[in-house]
Amino acid sequence: MTIPPRIPVTETQIDRVISQFYAQVRADPSIGPVFQAHVSDWPTHEKKIGRFWRNALLLQRCYDGNPMQAHLAAGNVKSQHFPVWLSLFDAVLEQELPQPLAQSWSALAHRIGRGLRYGLPEDGAGSTPYLGNA
Template sequence: MTNALPPRFPITAAEIDLVVAEFYAALRHHPGLGPVFSVHVTDWPAHEAKIARFWRNAILMERSYDGNPFAVHQAAGNVRAQMFDVWLGLFDSVLKRHLRPETAQSWSELAHRIGRGLRMGVEETGVPGLR
């Protein structure tokens, strides 16, 4: 797919797919995050493909993702604001294991910006227990 905008940083679609797969493999075994995701995700390959499209859209500007992560996280009902720090720590560890340092750092910075927005969305729901 030809894009009008250049990628945010050098990375391949295959690298994005690898990071997403490795992250969700680790997440499924995480004692705090695994159970939260397992309530919502019944088809892991489909979920991973969708999230890989999200990242290819955000990084490679592919425009292949159709979704609203803010609404999904707000509506989940079991997502707590403090979970984003754990999620980002796990994500950063996967990035560092599988990517060149400069690529891992660039993706981490983007993930942290997005994570701050998602966290604020969860905090602003005003639903008791979500903060």
């Protein structure tokens, strides 16, 4: 029996969103340097994040990372980076997908972002979430 996807996007749409998003990230003056500090092989990173979203959206069992652990370990991401990350991600979703799909994926991304933030120190004194190597 096949499990229906959480959000009916295609793998091609996921790949396009990821590619466009990371192009925006690399150009962004506030979060670009955060990602650049950790990502040296962008194609490999994008494939990994693509697997994350295939798992989250299509319910494929193809992702083996631990986003919370990766975010805790990075140490250079601050709370103020999340609104920038989500704003860029939302803009790419709106550009690449029909509105209902973009809204559904955006809502899930915002829930995931909140979950990561809740698991991290609030005072900014310790490690903070890293949005790249999830």
